Amino acid sequence: MSGSGGGGGSGGGTPTVSDCAKLTKMTTLNSAIPKVVKTLQADDVLAIGLDSGGSGRVEVRTKQGDLAGSITYSGVSALRKCIEEGWQFIAIIRSVKGGDVTVEIRPKAS
Amino acid sequence: MATVPPDTQPKLHGAPSRKTSPAEPATLCLAGGTYVEFCDEPHWDQLFGSGLRAAAAVGSLGCDVIFSTYVGADHADDLDVYADTFGIQTRKELIERTIRFAYSHPLARPEITPPLHLLRQATPLTVEGKAVLRFGMLEGTAVVTGGRVVYDPQSTYDPVPFDANGSCAEELAVVANRWEAEQLTGESTVEAMGRALLDWRGGTVAIIKRGARGLSVFVRDTGGEIIERSLPAYETRQVWPIGSGDVFSSVFAHWWAVKCVDPFAAAEHASRATACYCGSRQLQVLEAPYDALGYELKPLRPELDGNRPLVYLAGPFFTTAQRWLVREARGALFGQGVQVFSPFHDVGLGAAEEVISQDINALDRCQAVLALIDGADTGTVFEVGYARAKNIPVIALAEGEAEEPLKMLHGTGCEVQADFTTAVYRAAWAAARAIPTSAEPRPHATGNASS
Numbered sequence: 001m002s003g004s005g006g007g008g009g010s011g012g013g014t015p016t017v018s019d020c021a022k023l024t025k026m027t028t029l030n031s032a033i034p035k036v037v038k039t040l041q042a043d044d045v046l047a048i049g050l051d052s053g054g055s056g057r058v059e060v061r062t063k064q065g066d067l068a069g070s071i072t073y074s075g076v077s078a079l080r081k082c083i084e085e086g087w088q089f090i091a092i093i094r095s096v097k098g099g100d101v102t103v104e105i106r107p108k109a110s
Numbered sequence: 111m112a113t114v115p116p117d118t119q120p121k122l123h124g125a126p127s128r129k130t131s132p133a134e135p136a137t138l139c140l141a142g143g144t145y146v147e148f149c150d151e152p153h154w155d156q157l158f159g160s161g162l163r164a165a166a167a168v169g170s171l172g173c174d175v176i177f178s179t180y181v182g183a184d185h186a187d188d189l190d191v192y193a194d195t196f197g198i199q200t201r202k203e204l205i206e207r208t209i210r211f212a213y214s215h216p217l218a219r220p221e222i223t224p225p226l227h228l229l230r231q232a233t234p235l236t237v238e239g240k241a242v243l244r245f246g247m248l249e250g251t252a253v254v255t256g257g258r259v260v261y262d263p264q265s266t267y268d269p270v271p272f273d274a275n276g277s278c279a280e281e282l283a284v285v286a287n288r289w290e291a292e293q294l295t296g297e298s299t300v301e302a303m304g305r306a307l308l309d310w311r312g313g314t315v316a317i318i319k320r321g322a323r324g325l326s327v328f329v330r331d332t333g334g335e336i337i338e339r340s341l342p343a344y345e346t347r348q349v350w351p352i353g354s355g356d357v358f359s360s361v362f363a364h365w366w367a368v369k370c371v372d373p374f375a376a377a378e379h380a381s382r383a384t385a386c387y388c389g390s391r392q393l394q395v396l397e398a399p400y401d402a403l404g405y406e407l408k409p410l411r412p413e414l415d416g417n418r419p420l421v422y423l424a425g426p427f428f429t430t431a432q433r434w435l436v437r438e439a440r441g442a443l444f445g446q447g448v449q450v451f452s453p454f455h456d457v458g459l460g461a462a463e464e465v466i467s468q469d470i471n472a473l474d475r476c477q478a479v480l481a482l483i484d485g486a487d488t489g490t491v492f493e494v495g496y497a498r499a500k501n502i503p504v505i506a507l508a509e510g511e512a513e514e515p516l517k518m519l520h521g522t523g524c525e526v527q528a529d530f531t532t533a534v535y536r537a538a539w540a541a542a543r544a545i546p547t548s549a550e551p552r553p554h555a556t557g558n559a560s561s
Contacts (some may be wrong), residue, residue, distance in 0.1 A: 022475060031170070055197075056195075057195045072195055100391050100392075
């Protein structure tokens with residue numbers, strides 16, 4: 001899958017503006033919710049945020065607010081830190097194969 | 111964060127999501143590796159490894175889990191996010207760098223970084239609990255003292271006996287694949303391997319995983335008698351094998367060590383849950399009634415009456431890239447226990463009158479065709495058509511083809527797959543299905559197939 005990857009490292013410290021502004025990543029949804037996944041198709045844009053319950057989980061929700069799944073990948077702590085710093089991100093659906101949903105994460109255009 | 115200081119009694123997270131009887135241990139203590147997993151195709155870039163995946167799987171089943179692991183400082187914060195996502199309590203032992211496995215495809219031999227010969231052994235982890243799952247690790251070991259303990263050696267190179275590091279268990283279940291069981295016991299038959307594993311101190315259950323042939327489960331009953339049962343593996347429409355063994359061991363541990371159910375029933379749960387994982391790459395699909403894939407799981411044929419099916423590997427071999435793919439497919443098919451006829455390997459280049467008769471002869475003898483159809487090479491398309499005319503199942507790997515050129519394949523009953531790994535598994539399974547059920551020997555031997 002050429003062009004995937006990127007996704008600005010991981011590790012401690014506060015992410016810089018530059019780190020968060022450039023953070024892009026191709027990954028798959030974890031714990032995908034079947035009834036929500038059935039409504040998704042390529043190019044749909046979903047919102048990324050932290051679980052409002054305070055678990056620290058990085059979640060993906062539809063425009064209607066339905067939980068579609070959660071995000072993990074090698075380097076995901078950088079994404080969580082950027083969100084905690086106030087940055088907003090979106091997940092663009094790249095493919096849906098059964099319950100296997102591939103998304104591209106990128107900063108939300110301001 | 112879900113990290114538990116090593117020397118404090120862990121407090122269970124959240125409200126219990128399940129009912130426990132007084133006899134059931136409330137928590138699974140788990141020790142295993144946390145590794146970066148990268149795969150080119152299908153794309154995958156995750157922090158899992160045996161231990162973390164198993165912890166996530168058990169967490170998804172609503173079981174409280176305390177996960178002891180090594181992790182590099184470069185991924186310690188990532189591990190916190192995973193722990194929060196899956197509801198895991200972690201005990202982290204920091205090492206210099208997280209080990210990374212990189213695959214070109216899931217059936218390829220991974221490139222491991224840092225290389226094994228440069229790995230330093232870390233200080234052993236110590237784990238105590240009533241219910242424990244321990245995996246073998248590359249960078250260290252976990253010394254376990256437990257009640258019901260499941261041990262999965264998880265080593266492609268050098269599996270070690272459970273008690274070699276001082277571990278002990280009141281009741282021990284060993285989950286190993288056939289190769290690991292052979293290395294651990296020195297035995298050559300599955301029955302002898304199972305019995306030898308039960309002779310380990312505390313040995314209560316031995317499970318030997320045999321790929322498409324399913325599981326052989328050996329249980330020592332309270333009277334000391336050994337009971338053996340075979341259980342099936344299950345067919346799925348998509349196959350993602352990375353981590354399937356981790357899921358099996360974790361689901362088995364959940365049912366046998368935590369829920370205290372019969373080991374045969376626990377193994378059956380684990381086999382079905384593993385199929386659901388392989389068919390979806392998801393960890394929240396591991397619970398009965400195992401219908402998350404949207405279709406009924408079909409058991410694979412456990413025995414083939416001593417016959418090994420033959421897969422004809424059709425594909426062009428005129429460029430380095432094409433020959434690489436043919437080699438990968440051939441090796442992967444051998445890994446599924448089938449015989450392979452590859453025109454490139456078994457006949458080679460030559461004049462048409464010398465080559466074609468051998469290819470056609472092999473097509474006539476095979477039980478299934480795996481066709482590498484990208485590029486629509488005329489020879490490959492001819493082989494597909496010939497096979498379909500003889501009602502031989504064809505699995506076509508088409509990663510880059512548009513739908514329109516594939517119309518004839520779809521229309522003639524070929525199974526078209528876009529994923530290399532799935533195509534390999536499906537071809538091997540299709541060939542196994544086509545083997546006659548009687549004990550009659552197959553009419554032809556295949557001289558060129560690897561043993």
